[in-house]
Structure formats: C-alpha cells, structure tokens
Amino acid sequence: MEQFAAPARPLVEAMTAAAAARPDLAVAFQGAPGANSHVALTQAFPDALPLPCFDFADAIDTVRDGRADCAIIPIENSLHGRVADIHFLLPESGLVITGEHFLPIRHALLGVGTRDEVVEAVSHPQALGQCRHWLRAHGIRPVSYPDTAGAAALVAERREPGVAALAPARAAPLYGLDVLADDIADGEHNVTRFVVLARGSKPLVGDGPFMTTLIFAVNNVPAALYKALGGFATNGVNMTKLESYQRGASFAATEFYADITGRPGEPNVDRALRELGFHSAWVRVLGSYPQARERD
Secondary structure, three states: OOOOOHHHHHHHHHHHHHHHHOHHHEEEEEOOOOOHHHHHHHHHOOOOEEEEEOOHHHHHHHHHOOOOOEEEEEEEEOOOEEOOOHHHHHHHHOOEEEEEEEEEOOEEEEEOOOHHHOOEEEEOHHHHHHOHHHHHHOOOEEEEOOOHHHHHHHHHHHOOOOEEEEEOOOHHHHHOOEEEEEEEOOOOOOEEEEEEEEOOOOOOOOOOOEEEEEEEEEOOOOOHHHHHHHHHHHOOOOEEEEEEEEOOOOOOOEEEEEEEEOOOOOHHHHHHHHHHHHOEEEEEEEEEEEOOOOOO
16 A cells, blocks of 8 residues: 555545455556556456556456456557567466456646656656657656556656646546646557456357467477467467567576457367477467457
8 A cells, every 4th residue: 555656545545445345346457546457457347446556566466366367468469569468477477367458548737837848757667658759759758657647647646847747637637637648549449459468267248259369389499480370270269469578597498478259169279289289398378369350
C-alpha cells in the first residue's frame, strides 16, 4: 500500500478491502485506480471487484495466493511491442491463460498547470514509448514510473506545474488533476492486448475460434527452429506470434513464445505440437482460450 503515491492510497485501500471480502469476485490488475489495466478490467469483467497491485509480480502473487480469482495483464502493444518482464514472469507464475482482451489506447496529459508549462511527463515506459514522437515534438522529457495512473497520483501529490502525467483521461477526476491535452498517441492503431491469468484452465465451450499460447526451447542443433516450426505449416496451423528471448546469461539457448490459432484436441494442432516436441528440448502450453479478435 505504501508503494502507491498518497493520493492513490485511499482508493487502493477501499478496493483492496472490498476484494478481500469477496476474493471469488476479485480481479487483480497492475497499477493504481484509473490505469489502462483498470479500464480493460472494467470492460472485460464489468461485475468484478478490481484489486490494484503495484507491479506485475504482485498481481500474479495475488491470484496464486487465492486473494483474487484472476488477473488481467498487458502483454503487448501494437505501437511499442511486448510489455517488459511479462514473458519472464508468465512461465514461472504457475498460472494459466484463460482469456484475452484488446483495449484501444488514448493517453492524456494530466497536471495542475498549463500544457506550455510542462517539461516532464511521468508514466509507464509503454505509455511513454507509445507517445514518444508527440512528447519530443512538444519538448517534453519522458520520466519512467511503474504505471500510468500511479504517475497521475504522483503528480497530484507533487503539484508542480512543470511535471505532468501521461495517463488515461479518466484518472484526472480521481486525483484532482486537469486534462492539459487529450487523445495522445503516435498512431491511430494504438491497441494493447491483455491476457487473463487464473490458477486453473476453464472449459472451452463451442467451436471457437480459439487461441493457444505456448513456450518452447528447440534442441541446440542446426536448423532446429526451422524443423520445429515445419509442423505448423504442413498441418495448416496459423502462428500469429513468435518471439525469442534469453533466460540467464549463457547466450547459448534461446526460448520462444508463440501464439497459434486453435487448441490441443484439434487433430491438426495435435500433430503440429507433436512435431514441435520432437525437435524441442521442452514445450509448455500456457493456456488455450477464446479469441477476442479473430486472426484467420
């Protein structure tokens, strides 16, 4: 609680108390009340009790410990790419991806003075990256902070005209700030994809379409990745995302994160996964869930 700026603490305390009384209705999110993750939560779970957490690890721990039914976490943005840390936290979380949600993003500049007075914008690195051209054009220096609405609370606490927050406009009334500029983004297609994390998988109902998220490490031999991915092509399974990342400091073995259309149990997906497993040191499915936006 003390990690949040003072203006956010009463809101965080009230939400935390309500969630503690009904953990079965609680959905955790990273950030202070009013953050984009909070907005996504209210859209995806309109009847849920929002539970704010200071960072991603806290949100995951809250679900793992049973203090919330699930968490909604941003994983990638159309302008600024993947959200840092998530690809490392997900495999170790022990949680399952049970859903996804897409949120169009529009930031606002929130402060206590005028836009011309602002020389610094405080926000999450993702938000700063999504608006870097706009900030540079207005001579505003980006300053990183763990979340967007938390930055608004910090600006409200400091009340310096030269320092503003880049945050959702709905955070302004929560923290007594003015909207100095609205509808800020470096592209019209600014959209963030969120995933829902829970302690166990949920039954998949209907014929889909579905997504499956998995991680794997190929054998350390020439052309291993080429061979491992061949099964998806020959079996007609669409891979919509493939990212590599290094774990540890060896620089010898690369792990991969992938999204595919379909789910285990579908014959073509099963065949593709078997071939992937043959050419990989290990494969782990992180979850299968309904598509919130069709890929095929």
